[in-house]
Amino acid sequence: MASRRRMLLKVIILGDSGVGKTSLMNQYVNKKFSNQYKATIGADFLTKEVQIDDRLFTLQIWDTAGQERFQSLGVAFYRGADCCVLVYDVNVTKSFERLNSWREEFLLQASPSDPENFPFVVLGNKIDVDGGNSRTVSEKKAKAWCASKGNIPYFETSAKEGFNVEAAFECIARNAIKNEPEEEIYLPDTIDVGGAGRQQRSSGCEC
């Protein structure tokens, strides 16, 4: 136990161009929103120290280019991911419809050891736009899709107003931790992982 190191949790944010991936990351890490973000070219990441149940973690959040054309770069950036965040814009139906292909592309390129149980979290962003009047994807529809994919936790967020962003990322962190036990080499005396934790995950976050 003495040699416990702060664990790195790697999180990848995916979704169509312009759904707010960079904004969500910046809102969570820097508590800032800007209308002047540029389209992400390649990939970048931010890190944030988080405390979950008295344990400290470093959350490494990867922001990637949203255009489909750049997906082939994923191989380099997705490897070693602990959780994948799928983002869509509640005002753009197409961005919701593309969630499935983002999910499949991720599983293909990251090739996690246990794809069936790899943790995803879905965020429906930009709920602030036009007071919700321009919304084209309902919460019900989104939740139904999440349920059909093994109860993926779902959050509605506004990166601009900071709404629900903290809660979403706490859930993301918790799910990432649950993905970690297989590599829990830092806790040689207290391996207590079993399948229990992972089975619970599918019921979503109670946070």
Add this chain to the structure above:
Amino acid sequence: MRGEEAAAAEARCPRSPELHDLSDDSDYAAAAAASSNHTVMRSDLADKGSVETARADVVYEKEGVTIHPMQYGSGRISGILRLYLQQGSLFLSWDPNEEVDSFSTSSATMEIEKYRNLYTVKALPLNDVRFIRKHSPAFNIGAEYIIIVLSSGLAYPPFYFYNSGLRELFASLKKHVFIIRSDDDPNVFLVNDFQDPLQKSLSSLELPGVASVANAMSRQNSFSFTGSVDEARHVTPSSMTEYVSKQKHKSNDPGRDLSIQVLEKFSLVTKFARDTTSSLFRENHNSGARTYGRQQQKHVLDNRANDKYTDHPITPDKGSLPSDSIESDNLPLVWGKQRDNPLSVEEWSNFLDPEGRVMDSKALRKKVFYGGVDHVLRKEVWKFLLGYHEYDSTYAEREYLAVMKRTEYEAIKSQWKSISPTQAKRFTKFRERKGLIDKDVVRTDRSVPYYEGDDNQNVVVLRDILLTYSFYNFDLGYCQGMSDFLAPILYVMEDESESFWCFAILMERLGANFNRDQSGMHAQLLALSKLVELLDPPLHNYFRQNDCLNYFFCFRWVLIQFKREFSFDQIMLLWEVLWTHYLSEHFHLYLCIAILKRYRSRIIGEQMDFDTLLKFINELSGQINLDRALQDAEALCSVAGDNGAACIPPGTPPSMPIETDGGLYVQQDEVL
């Protein structure tokens, strides 16, 4: 090409069964006999003030071996050429005499003094030598000379033997290293040409005669321009910490980045050698000789490429390398050429004839390459650099072109302008393309006053041009990054049609950056990797060991040609420099290396992994000194020369794409 292969094959399988045999060569048989008398065995050279030759066995020594720094007229520097054995390996050194020869004019003397140290060869391991070219003057008038060419392709300036001694040199070489006369060119002597399997197996048996050569081969892979001279020994794991701490002390003084300094020292040597040899070859009407050298270098490079899958980590091998410290090596600082002033209005008018033709396009490109363009001239000059205007077009022809192209632009634009909302509903591809462009133009250079603020008309023009382009080049369509390229062009041109055509012609070269299969990007990143391998093997090895060879951390640099790394003003300067294609079409790749080399000691010293490196590179945005990076890149590009060009596959952007039957942008059918 066939001849080259044959030569290489011959070189690999020398006809003679005996490894060191040159007995078919009567010159050398005689010289060998003579050389035993000339061979000097000394164990005390302290009086020569040469620390690294202490406790070395000198096997050859010749005074009056001279080089001619020809750019300073009749100037010549005489010195002592030595071969010596140290710990089983053979080294070559050349120490200039203290006084400049009286042949020199007094004005040249100062310059030569300045470069005395530059030409000094301290301890060149023969293992690093690829071949030695011997040149004998016609009718025995004048002195014989040799040019030593390293495995890296670097060449030393010619050494002239005014007092004979060349035979003895070869005889000594023959005794201690594996050297054969090339079948292709009797004046070329291949050193350490160990391609033959039989020889390899012999070397693995460590027979006394070949042992040193075998050692040589294992070390050859850690050789580099910088490495062989000063740096490789500092980048060995055992002395890494020391090296890093030294570098850290200097980090506040960027002028002292040693890798660049040493590199540039060699840049000058190489340029010098190239100039000298080409001039000499011209003098002797011997055009074939130079071609051979180039082919040979290519051959060397091919061998290196073939070796890439064999792992040769840098091994600490202090014993074989002399151990003077960086500090004691008081090299003169030689930099890439100083940046020039931007092309001025007056200079520009001097480039034009009365009808408006550019009279000397090469001189113009050179001027822009070294200094950029005054902003007021960009609107005019960029059209030439981009290739939209022909250099030999007249004012009248250009005016006519502008009118014609405007009409053509409007016609293409009307293709999407005429799509009604009802038609758009049934045209998913159009809607999505337009949506993507709409999203990107509002986040492109909005902090630049020209694109600032709500309802900015210039942003609308950006959108219109990009959408029109996606119809003009429907196969390629729109891709993120294109708006980054267009924004400065529109800012400069201030005209929709002219901007469109300039952008379109730029995309002829850079469109492949946006290919769906990323082939254009992969080609450039691969070329980048090859160039780093050539120009900085220790850094290449570091990237390989840390799983960074995909160079994805340079993806943004390459995709949009450093657009996100520099200010708007700087990017206009950088792009016009790149567009000249003056030293290389792929100058941007040398710029990548120049920047990486600037930070190499941090990258290696802090043991950055892929993630950290990517983050580090991304955060360099806004931190890079452009002028210095351009200067460094110029030096690197000159050093690399033909070997650098050979690292870059044909058709690599921004070279013009190789056309295929199916059109320029053969794409799988995808949504966008």
